[in-house]
Amino acid sequence: MSSGLDRPLLLRTAALLVGGAALGLGVNAARPSGVALAGFEPPTACTSAAVEASPVIEMTPLEAAGLCGQPGIVFADTRSSEHFAAGHVADALHLPCDTTASGAEVALKELGHAKTVVVYGASTEEAYEVAETLRRRGLTMDLRVLRGGFVAWEQEGLACASGPCPGCSIHPRQEPSP
Template identity: 40%
Template sequence: MSAVNAVPAACPDEARRHFAARLAFETDASDVAADPAAGTPGIVVVDTRSAESWDQGHVDGAIHLPTAEIAARAPALVPEGATVVVYCWGPGCNGAQKAALEFAKLGLPVKEMIGGFEYWAREGYPVATASGAVTRRSPDPLTAPVTGISCAC
């Protein structure tokens, strides 16, 4: 008996709906990095973590908006028509989902950056700190190609 097929795969129509829905709710670090590099407007990246976490390191170009402050501050920070991309620490944290829910309650289009700040940094994208320094670490070969910053997905 196959462990993979112990529960049969969904039919293609169900799989199409499921994966299309996931892509409507999620994006990844590679796609988030690609838009500013291409000059694509209309994306606002939001770090939802604490001030201490933000100061330690955050996505270069993101805005800091902790989840508890979204309802009060988001209308002044997010331009009309923009898609919000939220992130928190990483895959073991559901802070991004909580923040995404708050943006959705405000009627704003929102996606979660899967992998969070952990995968942003591990894939070698620019990390800014409270001092204003911007650094890049070498990509972790378990998360991104070491010869380039793109998985070509």
């Protein structure tokens, strides 16, 4: 009497499962946008948390304007692409709060040469959140926040630029959830 198990059928089934899994893992590894199976990359987020590092310094627009054009100084705009295109501090790097993880990595590399990074957004609070996120992601240089955000910069009549964001193609935005 047979035990009801067809040994050759079970072996073929196991071979198909193992082969299919190996093929799936190989295709995933070959795709640039494949799912990471090792390690965990924390999501890019703009939320405040205590960070053990030198404090983020708040400065007025006039104080910040004195840093414009100096070697090693980078202004980082955290606003949306649309707001950036409408007007921003001249030569600012676009670093939106909602950038993807790969966009954040590109921006961190661009910030790596800076001695001082002046972060600004629509508000002081928004800039502080991004500055703290930069700290958590390992930036150790002098981080400063523009008091009053870009609105305060404009009200002082300081140098602005406008036009499409040249770096927005390398800092793709995540679409908000419905």
